[in-house]
Amino acid sequence: MMPAVAFADGALEDTPLLSVRGLSYHYGRQLGCRDVSFDLYPGEVLGIVGESGSGKTTLLSCLSGRLPPGSGSIHYDMAGHGLTDLAGLSESELRVLMRSDWGIVHQTPRDGLRMGVSAGANIGERLMAIGARHYGEIRAAALDWLARVEIPANRIDHLPQSFSGGMQQRLQIARNLVNKPRLVFMDEPTGGLDVSVQAKLLDLLRGLVSELGLSVVLVTHDLAVARLLAHRLMVMKSGEVVESGLTDQVLDDPHHPYSQLLVSSVLQV
Amino acid sequence: MADPVIEVVDLAKSFTIHARDGLTIAVFNGLSLHVRAGECVALHGPSGSGKSTLLRALYANYKPDRGQVLVRHGQNLVDMASASPREVLAVRRLSLGYVSQFLRVIPRVPALDVVAQPAIDLGTDPNAARDKAAALLTRLRIAERLWRLPPATFSGGEQQRVNIARGFSVDYPALLLDEPTASLDAENRATVGDLILEARERGAAIVGIFHDAEIRERVSTSIFDIQSAKRAA
Amino acid sequence: MAEGYNFAYLDEQTKRMIRRAILKAVAIPGYQVPFAGREMPLPYGWGTGGIQVTAAVLAPDDVLKVIDQGADDTTNAVSIRRFFARTAGVATTTRTAEATVIQTRHRIPETTLTEKQILVYQVPIPDPLRWMEPRETETRKMHALLEYGVMHVKLYEDIAHLGRIATSYDYPVRVNGRYIMSPSPIPKFDNPKMDMMPALQLFGAGREKRIYAVPPYTRVESLDFDDHPFEIQSWDEACALCGATASYLDEVVTDDAGSRMFVCSDTDHCGERRDFGHEGPWAKEIAQ
Numbered sequence: 001m002m003p004a005v006a007f008a009d010g011a012l013e014d015t016p017l018l019s020v021r022g023l024s025y026h027y028g029r030q031l032g033c034r035d036v037s038f039d040l041y042p043g044e045v046l047g048i049v050g051e052s053g054s055g056k057t058t059l060l061s062c063l064s065g066r067l068p069p070g071s072g073s074i075h076y077d078m079a080g081h082g083l084t085d086l087a088g089l090s091e092s093e094l095r096v097l098m099r100s101d102w103g104i105v106h107q108t109p110r111d112g113l114r115m116g117v118s119a120g121a122n123i124g125e126r127l128m129a130i131g132a133r134h135y136g137e138i139r140a141a142a143l144d145w146l147a148r149v150e151i152p153a154n155r156i157d158h159l160p161q162s163f164s165g166g167m168q169q170r171l172q173i174a175r176n177l178v179n180k181p182r183l184v185f186m187d188e189p190t191g192g193l194d195v196s197v198q199a200k201l202l203d204l205l206r207g208l209v210s211e212l213g214l215s216v217v218l219v220t221h222d223l224a225v226a227r228l229l230a231h232r233l234m235v236m237k238s239g240e241v242v243e244s245g246l247t248d249q250v251l252d253d254p255h256h257p258y259s260q261l262l263v264s265s266v267l268q269v
Numbered sequence: 270m271a272d273p274v275i276e277v278v279d280l281a282k283s284f285t286i287h288a289r290d291g292l293t294i295a296v297f298n299g300l301s302l303h304v305r306a307g308e309c310v311a312l313h314g315p316s317g318s319g320k321s322t323l324l325r326a327l328y329a330n331y332k333p334d335r336g337q338v339l340v341r342h343g344q345n346l347v348d349m350a351s352a353s354p355r356e357v358l359a360v361r362r363l364s365l366g367y368v369s370q371f372l373r374v375i376p377r378v379p380a381l382d383v384v385a386q387p388a389i390d391l392g393t394d395p396n397a398a399r400d401k402a403a404a405l406l407t408r409l410r411i412a413e414r415l416w417r418l419p420p421a422t423f424s425g426g427e428q429q430r431v432n433i434a435r436g437f438s439v440d441y442p443a444l445l446l447d448e449p450t451a452s453l454d455a456e457n458r459a460t461v462g463d464l465i466l467e468a469r470e471r472g473a474a475i476v477g478i479f480h481d482a483e484i485r486e487r488v489s490t491s492i493f494d495i496q497s498a499k500r501a502a
Numbered sequence: 503m504a505e506g507y508n509f510a511y512l513d514e515q516t517k518r519m520i521r522r523a524i525l526k527a528v529a530i531p532g533y534q535v536p537f538a539g540r541e542m543p544l545p546y547g548w549g550t551g552g553i554q555v556t557a558a559v560l561a562p563d564d565v566l567k568v569i570d571q572g573a574d575d576t577t578n579a580v581s582i583r584r585f586f587a588r589t590a591g592v593a594t595t596t597r598t599a600e601a602t603v604i605q606t607r608h609r610i611p612e613t614t615l616t617e618k619q620i621l622v623y624q625v626p627i628p629d630p631l632r633w634m635e636p637r638e639t640e641t642r643k644m645h646a647l648l649e650y651g652v653m654h655v656k657l658y659e660d661i662a663h664l665g666r667i668a669t670s671y672d673y674p675v676r677v678n679g680r681y682i683m684s685p686s687p688i689p690k691f692d693n694p695k696m697d698m699m700p701a702l703q704l705f706g707a708g709r710e711k712r713i714y715a716v717p718p719y720t721r722v723e724s725l726d727f728d729d730h731p732f733e734i735q736s737w738d739e740a741c742a743l744c745g746a747t748a749s750y751l752d753e754v755v756t757d758d759a760g761s762r763m764f765v766c767s768d769t770d771h772c773g774e775r776r777d778f779g780h781e782g783p784w785a786k787e788i789a790q
Binding site: 091092095096099116118121122124125126128129130133134135136138139144156157178 | 634643646647650651652653655658659660661662663727728729730
Binding site: 044203246255260 | 284285286288306318325329330331332354355357358377378390456
């Protein structure tokens with residue numbers, strides 16, 4: 001399937017999906033992130049890398065609507081409305097957006113799942129929230145997605161509490177993608193998982209992102225994950241973006257001292 | 270005379286290593302070069318003279334300090350040195366192929382899919398793409414029983430052949446080759462030579478690094494000496 | 503009427519406050535209105551919400567009926583009826599057709615109610631979302647923003663685990679096409695009666711301090727799936743006493759051997775049918 005970044009004749013989509021200018025956030029006197037600007041186009045995966053305290057999680061929270069931006073602007077290309085300033089949306093409009101057009105994959109699956117409800121219900125909930133009223137169809141959609149994230153079909157009625165960490169994470173992904181969002185925010189999606197489990201998850205994400213033409217803002221401290229999934233990178237340190245560009249270029253030819261430090265610190269297997 | 274497919278203008282590249290107190294290593298300064306359809310330019314120079322660096326700069330894997338790398342992309346010329354990431358990716362997908370020295374291995378992806386992926390990304394029917402991938406792997410003598418396996422466990426030579434097959438799975442108008450025959454035996458070297466000549470035949474513009482003199486003789490139409498920054502036919 | 507009490511026990515200011523809450527509730531069908539519930543001479547869980555609503559709407563010339571699980575003669579019903587007889591001096595009755603205010607726990611009378619009547623329900627947990635979301639701050643937002651996906655999740659879970667929607671009482675409904683409401687623990691059998699009912703329906707939750715309402719002739723629809731439509735309970739038997747086949751039946755165990763009979767839960771309805779000459783299969787035996 002043609003990724004959404006380019007049309008068949010090579011021409012590129014003109015309107016960014018997400019347009020951020022001068023975004024800053026302070027926790028009281030403490031800097032969260034400062035003066036972040038970028039455009040994200042349909043089908044692009046933007047990786048935000050940095051160590052603890054870099055501001056990457058703050059940035060993600062501002063972008064995904066969980067924190068109000070301190071200053072600066074975030075514009076999103078809303079279906080039928082064009083680029084819209086998110087600050088101008090009412091809380092209800094924002095919540096509808098988060099439910100229908102966006103997905104958020106948390107680092108800890110428990111934060112993104114309903115632990116007391118079956119796997120099938122977790123996946124079906126978004127569909128039911130937007131008006132799906134046919135049980136058979138909802139269940140079929142849940143089974144389809146379980147297959148796509150490689151969870152055995154016979155677990156559909158089990159509670160997520162009985163799943164392994166990797167399986168919970170895959171369930172979280174299915175739950176977020178079932179309503180075909182255009183933009184997905186991911187916070188360390190492979191954090192805390194065993195390596196073999198990570199590999200499986202990354203492969204899955206790679207495939208889904210490409211197949212569905214998703215735009216993704218991916219926060220990670222793991223450069224290998226960034227290289228595998230992201231088209232572009234932003235390197236953050238102490239709340240600021242110190243370098244940005246094509247992923248392989250930032251990782252193979254880092255210019256900023258901190259980027260060089262990060263890249264050179266990664267251990268080889 | 271047809272317009273160049275690749276045009277390098279006054280390219281300069283150095284590396285500044287901040288961990289060494291900003292030590293700067295200059296690689297080249299002021300290179301210009303053009304490659305037309307059907308031409309194959311072999312980069313020449315001793316080890317460390319910047320051949321790989323130049324090739325990577327053409328691919329926008331390295332960012333030059335100065336200059337332009339113009340690549341034909343459809344009806345336009347895109348400057349890889351200053352283009353946005355998505356423009357660069359669009360060029361790489363459609364117009365500019367690259368065979369690196371080593372295969373970058375992704376876990377879990379079978380060799381056949383590794384080779385077929387660039388074609389599938391362009392919208393080719395996945396079955397047709399896999400058929401072409403199978404044909405290339407066969408030519409490069411990768412046993413069929415290996416096609417389903419991820420290349421992580423292959424030998425260096427096998428991995429390189431998968432890498433080459435991947436690079437030739439799409440008929441790019443421009444192609445960059447970094448030591449494509451290293452770690453290959455005579456038969457496979459010959460096959461790679463065939464592939465390069467076929468690409469030239471269909472009008473591809475090629476820039477390559479070939480340490481092997483025999484291959485270099487066989488496929489290149491001119492030599493570009495990095496140190497003298499001069500091109501000799 | 504006993505000495506020393508204000509009419510219907512509550513002071514006038516309190517009744518006024520409750521009436522304001524009721525007005526708001528009627529204006530927004532199905533919406534839970536918080537109210538400053540008072541200490542009543544019964545503990546929570548015994549109908550204090552319903553009592554406060556009844557106390558606020560009662561007038562001296564009203565006729566009050568109180569039922570509990572459909573019966574006028576259970577302990578609760580008797581206590582509450584006597585409470586209002588003492589503190590308000592109003593006439594009381596067991597006949598549905600004669601009452602102007604009916605307070606009920608867990609049933610709707612079988613007899614169709616009229617525009618001249620008010621039905622007051624006793625409610626334990628007013629919020630239908632509470633099972634899924636314990637935070638009041640969150641459920642208020644969900645109601646406001648129509649985030650009701652979780653209600654169908656509950657029904658989905660039932661079907662997934664039991665093959666059918668197992669909820670048989672306190673079955674969630676959508677009121678006036680807008681708010682989703684808990685109808686109180688009435689059997690789902692009674693849900694259809696709420697739809698377009700001519701009487702005013704008021705709901706009081708004393709412990710949770712919420713009042714809500716369904717105005718007369720308002721749409722009340724039970725939630726379901728297209729391929730698992732809402733169904734009410736049915737019995738193979740008829741009422742042993744009056745032979746009714748269309749009323750809600752209670753199962754009564756009659757001896758140690760496990761014999762059982764089914765009788766109308768609504769005692770007034772059953773009695774009325776018998777007065778009209780209807781007889782069930784056991785009628786003669788019981789008469790003896």
